[in-house]
Amino acid sequence: MPYHEFKCSECIPERKKHAVVKGEGEDLTSCLPLGYLNTIPGTISERGCAFCGAKHVIGTPMKDVIHLCHGPVGCTYDTWQTKRYISDNDNFQFKYTFATDMKEKDIVFGAEKLLKKNIIDAFKTFPEIKRMSVYQTCASALIGDDIDAIAKEVMGEMPDVDIFVCNSPGFAGPSQSGGHHLINIAWVNQKVGTFEPKITSDYVMNYVGEYNIQGDQEVMVDYFKRMGIQVLSTFTGNGSYDELRGMHKAQLNVLECARSAEYICNELRVRYGTPRMDIDGFGFKPLSESLLKVGLFFGLEKEAQAIIDEEIARWKPEFDWYARRLKGVKVCLWPGGSKLWHWAHVIHDEMGVDVVSLYTKFGHQGDMEKGIARCADGALAIDDPNELEGIEAMKELKPDIILTGVRPGEVAKKMRVQYLNAHAYHNGPYKGFEGWVRFARDIYNAVYSPIHQLSGLDISKDEIDTDNRFMTRQMISDVKIDKEEAAISDEREYTGDYDCVTKLRGKKYPKLEKGDISVG
Amino acid sequence: MSCELNKKERSGVINPIFTCQPAGAQYASIGIEDCIGIVHGGQGCVMFVRLLFAQHFKDNFLLASSSLHEDAAVLGGVHRVEKAVDVLLMRYPDVKVVPIISTCSTEIIGDDIDGVVRKLNNGLLKEKYADREIHLIPIHTPSFKGSMIEGYDVAVRDFVKAFAKKEEPNGKINLITGWVNPGDVTALKHLLSEMDVDATVLFEIESFVSPLMPDGEAVSHGSTTIEDMKSTANAIGTIALNRYEGGQAANYLEKEFEVPAVIGPTPIGIRNTDAFLANIKKMTGKSIPQSLVRERGIAIDTMTNLIHMFFADKKVAIYGNPDLVIGLAEFCLDLEMKPVLLLLGDDNKKYSKDPRIIELQEKVEYDMEIVQNADLWDLESRIKNKEIDLDLIMGHSKGRFTSIDNDIPMLRVGFPVYDRAGYYRHPILGYAGAIWLVEEMANVLFTDMEYKKNKEWILNVW
Numbered sequence: 001m002p003y004h005e006f007k008c009s010e011c012i013p014e015r016k017k018h019a020v021v022k023g024e025g026e027d028l029t030s031c032l033p034l035g036y037l038n039t040i041p042g043t044i045s046e047r048g049c050a051f052c053g054a055k056h057v058i059g060t061p062m063k064d065v066i067h068l069c070h071g072p073v074g075c076t077y078d079t080w081q082t083k084r085y086i087s088d089n090d091n092f093q094f095k096y097t098f099a100t101d102m103k104e105k106d107i108v109f110g111a112e113k114l115l116k117k118n119i120i121d122a123f124k125t126f127p128e129i130k131r132m133s134v135y136q137t138c139a140s141a142l143i144g145d146d147i148d149a150i151a152k153e154v155m156g157e158m159p160d161v162d163i164f165v166c167n168s169p170g171f172a173g174p175s176q177s178g179g180h181h182l183i184n185i186a187w188v189n190q191k192v193g194t195f196e197p198k199i200t201s202d203y204v205m206n207y208v209g210e211y212n213i214q215g216d217q218e219v220m221v222d223y224f225k226r227m228g229i230q231v232l233s234t235f236t237g238n239g240s241y242d243e244l245r246g247m248h249k250a251q252l253n254v255l256e257c258a259r260s261a262e263y264i265c266n267e268l269r270v271r272y273g274t275p276r277m278d279i280d281g282f283g284f285k286p287l288s289e290s291l292l293k294v295g296l297f298f299g300l301e302k303e304a305q306a307i308i309d310e311e312i313a314r315w316k317p318e319f320d321w322y323a324r325r326l327k328g329v330k331v332c333l334w335p336g337g338s339k340l341w342h343w344a345h346v347i348h349d350e351m352g353v354d355v356v357s358l359y360t361k362f363g364h365q366g367d368m369e370k371g372i373a374r375c376a377d378g379a380l381a382i383d384d385p386n387e388l389e390g391i392e393a394m395k396e397l398k399p400d401i402i403l404t405g406v407r408p409g410e411v412a413k414k415m416r417v418q419y420l421n422a423h424a425y426h427n428g429p430y431k432g433f434e435g436w437v438r439f440a441r442d443i444y445n446a447v448y449s450p451i452h453q454l455s456g457l458d459i460s461k462d463e464i465d466t467d468n469r470f471m472t473r474q475m476i477s478d479v480k481i482d483k484e485e486a487a488i489s490d491e492r493e494y495t496g497d498y499d500c501v502t503k504l505r506g507k508k509y510p511k512l513e514k515g516d517i518s519v520g
Numbered sequence: 521m522s523c524e525l526n527k528k529e530r531s532g533v534i535n536p537i538f539t540c541q542p543a544g545a546q547y548a549s550i551g552i553e554d555c556i557g558i559v560h561g562g563q564g565c566v567m568f569v570r571l572l573f574a575q576h577f578k579d580n581f582l583l584a585s586s587s588l589h590e591d592a593a594v595l596g597g598v599h600r601v602e603k604a605v606d607v608l609l610m611r612y613p614d615v616k617v618v619p620i621i622s623t624c625s626t627e628i629i630g631d632d633i634d635g636v637v638r639k640l641n642n643g644l645l646k647e648k649y650a651d652r653e654i655h656l657i658p659i660h661t662p663s664f665k666g667s668m669i670e671g672y673d674v675a676v677r678d679f680v681k682a683f684a685k686k687e688e689p690n691g692k693i694n695l696i697t698g699w700v701n702p703g704d705v706t707a708l709k710h711l712l713s714e715m716d717v718d719a720t721v722l723f724e725i726e727s728f729v730s731p732l733m734p735d736g737e738a739v740s741h742g743s744t745t746i747e748d749m750k751s752t753a754n755a756i757g758t759i760a761l762n763r764y765e766g767g768q769a770a771n772y773l774e775k776e777f778e779v780p781a782v783i784g785p786t787p788i789g790i791r792n793t794d795a796f797l798a799n800i801k802k803m804t805g806k807s808i809p810q811s812l813v814r815e816r817g818i819a820i821d822t823m824t825n826l827i828h829m830f831f832a833d834k835k836v837a838i839y840g841n842p843d844l845v846i847g848l849a850e851f852c853l854d855l856e857m858k859p860v861l862l863l864l865g866d867d868n869k870k871y872s873k874d875p876r877i878i879e880l881q882e883k884v885e886y887d888m889e890i891v892q893n894a895d896l897w898d899l900e901s902r903i904k905n906k907e908i909d910l911d912l913i914m915g916h917s918k919g920r921f922t923s924i925d926n927d928i929p930m931l932r933v934g935f936p937v938y939d940r941a942g943y944y945r946h947p948i949l950g951y952a953g954a955i956w957l958v959e960e961m962a963n964v965l966f967t968d969m970e971y972k973k974n975k976e977w978i979l980n981v982w
Contacts, residue, residue, distance in 0.1 A: 008611055009611070011607075011610040011611065012607055012610070012611075038587070038589050039563065039585075039587035039589075040587070040603070040607060041558075041584075041585065041586045041587045041600045041601070041603045041604035041607060042558060042584050042585075042586070042603060042604030042605065042606070042607035042608040043584070043607055043611075044556075044582065044583075044584050044585075044608075045563070045585070045587065046567070047563050047567065047587070048563055048564045048567040048568070049562040049563045049564030049565075049567070050562075051562065051564055052564045052567075052568070068532075071624070071663075072540050072624050072663035072664045073533055073536045073538065073539065073540055073663075073667070074539045074540025074541075074542070074543065074565070074624075074663050074668075075540075075564070076533070076536060077536045077538065077539035077540070077918075078539055078543075078564065078568035078569065078571075078572065079564075079568065080535075080536075080918070081917075081918060081920075082568070082571055082572075082575070091921075095921045095925075096534060096535060096897075097534070097535055097536075098532060098533070098534050099532060099533040099536060100531075100532045100533075101532050101533040101536075102664050103664050103665070103867075104662070104664050104665050106664070107624075107628060107664050114531065114532075117531040117532075118531050118532035121530050121531050121532060122532065122534070125530070125534065125897070125901075137624075138561070138562050138588075138593070138623075138624060138625035138628075139624040139625060139628060139663070139664060141593075142593065142625060142628045142629060143628065169562075169593070169625075170561070170562030170563070170564050170565070170588075170625070171562050171588045171589055171590050171592070171593040171625060172590055173589065173590065174587075174589060175563070387582070388611055405571075406571060406574050406575065407570055407571050407574040407580055408580075410574050410578065410579050410580040411580045413732060414579075414580070414730070414732060414733075414736060414737075414738055414739060415736040416732065416734075416736045455732050455734065456734050457734060458734040458735075462734075
């Protein structure tokens with residue numbers, strides 16, 4: 001067994017089977033780490049809780065909803081303004097956050113009355129918003145408040161409002177992943193089938209497991225709409241509450257992040273017979289294949305191909321400029337869950353970078369299966385890494401860059417490893433053809449930063465170069481490329497706008513202007 | 521025309537000003553050398569607080585979790601603390617101080633963290649770590665009581681309680697800073713050094729600002745030592761700058777070890793800094809040197825350039841930590857400004873008896889409102905309903921959209937500030953802080969004038 005034992009974790013034998021090295025010629029039967037087990041206390045793991053998995057990851061990207069946490073104020077405060085799930089309604093979902101602010105007397109006597117008053121007050125304060133999600137927390141779960149009953153009571157008294165209840169306290173599972181599951185099932189149980197959406201196309205899909213980080217959803221939905229497909233709902237980035245109640249009317253569920261949202265797709269398949277199609281929105285090839293796959297399902301291959309051709313013609317020369325310069329860059333791919341396998345092979349195949357390690361904070365063994373199957377030989381795969389293991393791995397592997405979250409990124413920074421935000425992106429979106437160029441550009445900017453080069457110089461010992469007054473990124477990156485070959489190519493640097501998303505809003509799609517064809 | 525002290529009437533919170541108690545205890549913990557706190561609760565209670573620190577400081581701080589999962593939430597989770605302590609100590613050989621910080625969940629299920637500390641002291645620590653100096657300190661911070669402010673206050677008190685030990689007088693003063701930035705500690709230490717006063721600073725957080733070194737080995741962590749905390753019992757006196765963040769520790773030292781305590785004022789602005797120096801002078805017998813007269817003069821010179829022309833009658837709303845808000849309001853008054861709305865983000869019963877608030881109520885000649893248990897909707901709704909007309913907002917980054925969406929300039933101040941670069945580096949305390957505050961206020965107002973084309977030409981000849 002190719003288990004990798006970290007020196008820093010030799011004293012905790014439970015960690016022994018959580019890291020593997022994918023050896024040459026080995027398959028998954030011999031190199032799959034354990035996954036999604038309870039966290040070992042005190043390891044300084046990077047995992048979050050099931051409350052944040054439900055509320056922060058999946059619940060809050062829903063845009064036209066009052067998001068109310070039933071608990072002390074911290075759960076609300078802490079999961080507010082720490083992500084970049086934008087929306088086309090001026091970001092109501094992350095500008096406003098609501099807490100019942102449970103206090104000691106509520107813990108002792110129960111807080112159902114407080115909850116009811118809060119729900120009513122919140123609707124009164126924002127009379128234009130008629131939809132609400134109420135999230136349980138550790139505290140309200142432990143005192144046993146019946147949130148469902150209160151929600152029903154209010155809905156009885158206020159017929160124009162609709163309330164969704166998510167019972168996913170922080171302790172419900174080893175990580176945020178427990179919350180993903182709970183909110184998926186809660187939504188399908190409570191809300192799907194309670195709203196009849198307008199159908200305006202012969203081709204109707206839901207886009208599932210997509211959270212509109214820096215506009216990913218809007219970029220992808222633009223492609224689907226250009227093909228003539230009505231995207232009935234998105235679960236949940238930039239998604240609307242009522243549209244998501246109408247998920248049952250779609251002909252297909254197109255699934256992006258299977259880690260966080262496969263549950264609802266599977267339930268919709270069982271309950272409504274809607275097929276599930278897994279896609280990859282990252283990378284020219286996977287994205288092209290994904291659009292073709294969706295096209296094939298609806299008989300819209302030509303439409304899909306037309307978009308692919310147009311987009312690749314526009315963006316490939318810009319992508320190639322970066323790819324030429326990223327070859328051989330060593331990457332630690334350390335995201336939360338699904339990007340582990342979304343990116344494992346494609347950044348290697350298309351950008352030419354070498355994935356020397358991958359890890360997952362909250363992924364399951366299934367995610368590792370996909371990630372390890374896709375990554376190159378020799379990669380170190382770690383489940384539920386902790387701080388010391390991450391440091392040990394970076395010292396050993398000496399990556400040029402790690403793709404991870406804000407805080408682990410700071411750990412890397414201090415070790416002179418560049419970091420790119422894998423969750424919220426640096427300058428995204430990263431999905432879509434243009435997004436893929438932006439991703440490559442961001443990696444390039446990080447790796448070939450002149451200041452980064454300077455950070456390794458010890459002026460007390462090393463020789464100081466007094467001749468060069470400055471360096472550019474290109475002076476650093478182009479040392480290793482074939483300049484003649486580059487000169488005759490049609491490659492160019494990125495030419496897109498800083499904001500490539502806002503202009504998509506309000507765009508007209510002639511193929512979708514049929515009116516409601518579900519009526520009559 | 522008067523100053524009213526009100527309470528938010530609406531139930532619940534829309535856009536909170538504070539997070540909960542455990543975050544305050546965690547902020548105190550990272551100020552201590554060789555200390556890693558274990559938060560006993562769900563993993564989010566640590567992960568998000570670490571993220572918050574990383575957002576504010578753009579750096580990583582170490583805190584651990586007992587990782588409470590479902591079984592422990594139902595059947596009790598003290599065994600998770602036992603395991604967490606052992607795992608932490610095995611893997612971090614330098615760790616000496618381990619606060620065990622409770623949360624809402626573990627307080628509700630009644631986990632006895634004091635009991636488990638006793639058990640570990642008599643068991644694990646004796647058996648396995650006999651040759652190491654280790655201090656386990658239970659800190660009760662149920663999230664449903666108080667706020668991050670009280671959590672910080674309780675933690676400072678509990679650290680002092682755990683370590684303070686009567687020995688020979690050390691000739692120093694204790695300086696309990698409250699929840700401040702590294703830049704503030706630098707400014708305070710500068711004042712003390714000019715006065716030739718030696719102080720034990722709780723907490724030494726200048727080292728939160730850490731370099732990126734060629735060897736890649738630097739980390740951000742506080743540097744207050746166990747010795748520092750022990751010696752607090754032997755000081756000439758304690759100055760706690762903030763009534764609500766460190767006041768309890770000062771009172772404890774006075775009661776237990778007869779170390780005289782002076783609580784406040786927070787040295788924001790000229791007048792409060794003067795008072796701070798007067799308190800030090802009184803406590804130590806040291807005189808205020810010419811160098812500080814000069815420094816104060818530079819600050820006053822700076823203000824004189826700005827006040828009458830740009831600041832007079834400007835209406836300001838301020839939210840954040842209570843001592844900070846009150847101190848800023850007092851300073852604004854000296855600057856001829858009109859703080860019209862002060863928002864205190866929790867329901868501390870002591871606010872209504874706070875002499876500084878009573879003084880505002882008694883002396884302010886225009887309409888001012890102070891809201892207790894306030895949230896940021898208390899600010900935004902008053903703006904939207906045209907109950908107040910503001911020229912400037914002062915507060916932390918969580919209120920950024922209130923400023924952006926209502927076209928009101930805002931000076932970021934307090935914690936957290938994550939949408940401006942490097943603010944943790946700059947002081948708001950002392951004369952240096954006063955200079956920084958007025959100049960930043962002015963620059964924020966100037967940028968707004970230019971952005972809105974509101975008499976922007978006036979700056980041609982200023």
